[in-house]
Amino acid sequence: MIYLDNAATSFPKPKETIDFLNDFVLNVGGNPGRSGHTLSVDAARFIFEARGKLADLFHVSDSERVLFTQNGTESLNLAILGLLKEEDHVITTSLEHNSVMRPLTFLEKEKGIHLSIVQCAHNGQLDVEDIKRLIRKETKAVIINHGSNVIGAVQPVGEIKKAIGEIILIVDACQTVGSFPVDVAADNIDILCFSCHKSLYGIQGLGAIYIRNGIELTPLKFGGTGSRSESIEQPLFLPDRYESGTPNTPGIAALLGGLSFIERTGIKTIIKRKQDLRRTIVDGLSNVPGVVVYGNKDDNNQLPVISFNIGGKLPSEVGYELNKRAIYTRVGLHCAPVAHRTIGTFPEGTVRVAPGYFTAEEEIDVLIKAVWEIAKQP
Ligand SMILES: Cc1ncc(COP(=O)(O)O)c(C=O)c1O
Known part of the structure; x- marks a missing residue:
């Protein structure tokens, strides 16, 4: 085979992925951040460590701004549906995955956003000047596929951010994380969306998003966070604002194994x-x-x-x-x-x-x- x-x-996953997953399921198993008992606290520790390792890998200074999601698709949906409002203008490229194109098309049809698509060349090359030419005063965001899942072309996200200034840069890094250097600080990335089950060696059912301080997204989900239980309003602080419901802690434990493999190798x-x-x-x-x-x-x-x-x-x-x-x-x-x-x-x-x-x-x-x-x- x-x-x-x-x-x-x-596939296959490194031994560390399986070991961490087994350890969590066999020996820990508590629901993190909910109960005060040892197993709940131990479960929360896996999440804290995995968040910290992701922040280190991508040069994010505040690990609380790295949030776990179900997959890369959910991260991109949170960024797009949570940010864009009626009459906003957004620029994207002709190399995007449907987890960008479909939410954008939905917003264009149902919520009156305006969408411009920059045409890339046959080999995937993107002319940054083409993005600059499309900028209007209503342009809220530019969404770029960092690395194509079809032809592997990598886009110069740092150069693009320089060209667009204050406009929010959303980067779909599902294919680049673990396969190409990703540097939030050096490239000044505003929102980074990625899967954890591809080249970060987690298991299926886990993704993550980094949201720069100062950017407000409407959450996709509201609910229990284990914090501020006295309130019926969603907490505003991170990570709780964007992480409602019981997390995929076995998946996060497996990711921690995958990240340990990356560190070791x-x-x-x-x-x-x-x-x-x-x-x-x-x-x-x-x-x-x-x-x-x-x-x-x-x-x-x-x-x-x-x-x-x-x-x-x-x-x-x-x-x-x-x-x-x-x-x-x-x-x-x-x-x-x-x-x-x-x-x-x-x-x-x-x-x-x-x-x-x-x-x-x-x-x-x-x-x-x-x-x-x-x-x-x-
Ligand atoms: C470029 C790109 N964006 C988004 C996604 C969606 O990621 P996920 O499968 O984790 O939902 C993928 C997955 O193949 C992808 O390659």
Whole structure:
């Protein structure tokens, strides 16, 4: 079995992820922040530590401004639905995932916001001047996919923030966290949305959001926080304002394991290994007659997320053939139809290969051999 779908979720998980998850479920198990007993306090400690490690990894000075959500999608929905009001103008790009495009389209249709979409080039390149040209006095936010889940193109978020000044920069970092340097302080990011189950090695059912001090979002959920129980109003302080209901503490414990693995291994080592794998895959695929690899082939600002097609074959056929050989990729539109229109692969999409830290070089050899075979088939 060869798993090359790490852009959807990472697999396998490091041993630390499983160990921390087991430890929580077997030995702790309390509901954090609710009861005063030892198991509840111990559960809260897992959350406190994971929040702190995320803040350190992304250079956030105040860890209380890092909030847990269910997934990257919920983080983006909180940022978009919680920020934008009638008549606000927002700018985004033609590489966005549907977890950005769908809430924006909903707000455009139902709540009267105004949306501008900057067209990126076929290789994913974005011209920052194009964003500047679209700015109006009602422009409230710019939303940027930091790293494309279709072609791996990484956008210069620091440069974009410089260009837009006081306008709020919302960064969809679902694909970049753990795969590319993410620096909230250096790039002056206002809101960072990400998944914890991809390259941060948590388990499914966990995401997070960082919200800069001074930005007010209307919460998506209201309810019990374990704090200020005497009041029927939602607390205003963080993290409680945005974390209602029993959290996914087993998932947060698993994330703490994943972050410990990243710390032990070194984020630079992890990024380098995945970049080496990316290069091997791009080189191998590019040599197969009839294969088109999308996006940039050089090393500049690319994630280990590679889309390709075999001329004359549908991506679904190629994916079926690979699956028959127990090689697991993701085919189709990857929840990003606008991105596929941008690279010219709508509506069939592409075959996406996303290696992970645990992918072996021999597995890439098997993939490339299989693509040669499939390309030769009539
Ligand atoms: C760029 C991008 N944004 C958002 C998401 C949504 O994240 P999640 O699956 O955690 O909801 C994904 C997931 O594939 C993604 O790749």
